[in-house]
Amino acid sequence: MSAKLFVLAGPTAVGKGTVAAAMRDEHPEIYLSVSATTRSPRPGEVDGVHYHFVSTEEFDRLVAEGQMLEWAVVHGVNRYGTPRGPVQEALDAGRPALLEIDLQGARQVRESMPEAVFVFLKPPSWDELVRRLVGRGTEGEEERERRLATAREELAAEAEFDVTIVNREVHAAVEDLVTLMVDSSSRP
Known part of the structure; x- marks a missing residue:
């Protein structure tokens, strides 16, 4: 039985980072990738724990050397990516x-x-997604509107995923994800 890779994605403000942080705290046996980003840290974020905060030049080098499993420009502004190694x-x-x-x-x-x-991590409703985005207070109005426009497109991609988990409550979403990972990893 070999280890499997799981990819958790969903619209902005759905709580992907919160679910992943809870997973890291509650299930250290599961490797949680730390993404690299060109954006500035938000209050409380720690380099190497939440993200690897890198310069545009360093990000370019990682991409050019094939060291990124994936990368993208997000919300038309900053780049994020997953170091492959x-x-x-x-x-x-x-x-x-x-x-x-x-x-x-x-x-x-x-x-x-x-x-x-x-x-696919899905919010319980559109109104709840908006409430979460506004409630975290980390973006200005222009950035919030850009993220909500992106979220509408992201929600439409749910059918591209193998499984959907609704993030009604963080610990329940973590347990749903862990159950999926354990069940999937026990299959060939």
């Missing part, structure tokens, strides 16, 4: 691995690693 090391060591990424990145991973299990 640590993910492959975890899988080779027999640990299930989880990528928490955006829709563009998930599509790239599907091209390069179609054997991965693709999980």
Whole structure:
């Protein structure tokens, strides 16, 4: 039985980062990839834990050297990507691995690693998604509107995924994801 790669994606503000952080805290046996990004840290984010915050030049180097499993420009502004090496090391060591990424990145991973299990994290409703985005208070009005426009497109991609988990409550979503990962990893 070999370890499997799981890809968690969904619309902006659905709680992907919150679910992934809870997964990291509650299930350290599962490898959680740390993405690289060119955006500035939000309050409380720690380099190397939440993201690898890199310059545009460093990101360009990683892409040029083929060191990114996937990467994308998100919300038309910043780039995010998954360093390939640590993910492959975890899988080779027999640990299930989880990528928490955006829709563009998930599509790239599907091209390069179609054997991965693709999980769509969905909000309980559109109104709840808007409430979460506004409630976190990390974006200005213009950025919020851009993210909501992106979220509408991202929600329409649900059918591209293998499984959908509704994020009504963080710990329930984590347990649904862990159950899926354990069940899927026990199958050949």
